[in-house]
């Protein structure tokens with residue numbers, strides 16, 4: 001469904017993406033992991049062309065996207081994006097946030113958009129918050145509204161950029177639950193996250209990025225239990241065992257028979 | 260005649276003059292907002308040439324006195340088009356305030372988190388729709404105080420229109436002062452009318468600010 005070939009992206013002299021190639025099939029859930037600054041966000045943002053790659057090609061549904069001449073707005077309708085900081089529209093109510101794009105972009109009738117929005121709110125468990133303003137909601141609730149807002153455009157792919165990183169620990173679960181539900185329903189998802197439990201449970205494939213490139217990709221079990229690259233093992237030992245763990249003998253990895 | 264006699268006797272003249280002052284200010288500021296928004300958009304467009312044009316306009320207008328701009332339009336352009344004193348003053352004030360309002364708009368727009376534009380674009384909204392529906396409504400709430408401030412400056416600056424023969428508050432007070440040989444009284448009276456207008460306007464802005472705050 002999404003096919004990326006040879007993506008390169010520079011910010012000034014800094015190379016944020018280094019020859020990234022990737023294919024994501026319909027209904028697949030792909031989790032991107034990697035240290036801060038490794039280019040995960042930049043890769044996601046190149047997929048929906050919020051960031052224009054300097055080199056390489058993004059294909060969606062078998063068609064190569066040409067940023068210069070294609071209507072990127074049309075493309076972005078099909079790719080929902082959920083941000084770390086929610087980015088809800090603070091001057092609009094929950095319903096207002098959700099129906100904005102369907103009404104203004106898709107020209108859906110207000111009544112139909114509202115009905116759809118109520119249904120989506122029910123899905124994310126927030127039907128009682130429909131008239132609240134974003135500032136009246138907890139972080140977890142805001143993120144669930146943001147997910148509903150994206151879903152209102154009936155996207156064919158959902159991109160998540162650290163959707164739970166800005167949340168208090170006790171609010172992470174409710175957002176992950178909504179994402180798991182989406183995955184079960186067959187949504188194609190690309191998720192940047194540090195929630196390794198989520199990756200293990202839901203991901204069809206985990207991709208580890210470092211210094212703008214893809215270092216290793218595979219089934220969650222393989223990546224977590226027997227990473228082939230030392231850089232992957234080092235990263236995992238840090239996130240799973242904290243910075244104090246020695247990178248030479250990550251306890252879990254030795255247990256799994258890896259040195 | 261005492262000050263209070265002048266004050267009461269001149270009410271009909273000053274009420275009429277105050278109406279002209281208000282009309283002039285309103286026309287100038289509505290036009291000034293359009294001009295300001297236009298140049299603010301040019302500045303944030305990210306387009307080099309447009310940004311340069313907007314910077315030039317803002318630099319020139321902020322760098323020259325309003326009275327010079329006013330005379331240039333009223334006397335200078337009179338040979339080409341005669342706008343009359345009211346519209347000459349309105350246009351000069353609009354161009355003048357537009358430069359300041361452009362900077363206020365730009366500051367307001369740039370103060371909105373980048374994520375707002377990104378969220379809007381990621382939903383498939385094009386740039387101008389995202390600006391109109393998402394960015395500007397939020398920016399507007401934030402710029403009400405500085406904009407109100409600029410409006411008050413504009414209201415007081417409208418007194419310069421007296422020098423292109425407009426019978427607004429200051430023009431009328433100049434005429435009455437010289438015919439009655441009572442400069443102190445009539446300029447004080449003019450000052451009181453300006454003060455009253457500014458206070459009324461300030462109350463309106465405060466009310467608007469409070470209402471917008473409750474709404475969001």
Ligand SMILES: Nc1ncnc2c1ncn2[C@@H]1O[C@H](COP(=O)(O)OP(=O)(O)OP(=O)(O)O)[C@@H](O)[C@H]1O
Pocket residue numbers: 011014015016034035036037038039040041042043
């Ligand atoms: N708009 C930008 N301008 C300049 N540099 C940027 C920009 N966006 C990202 N970068 C740089 O590109 C590199 C990759 O950034 P990116 O945000 O993709 O990393 P990330 O893997 O998402 O990290 P994090 O986990 O911190 O979100 C970083 O070094 C970052 O500083």
Ligand SMILES: [Mg+2]
Pocket residue numbers: 040041042161162
């Ligand atoms: Mg990131």
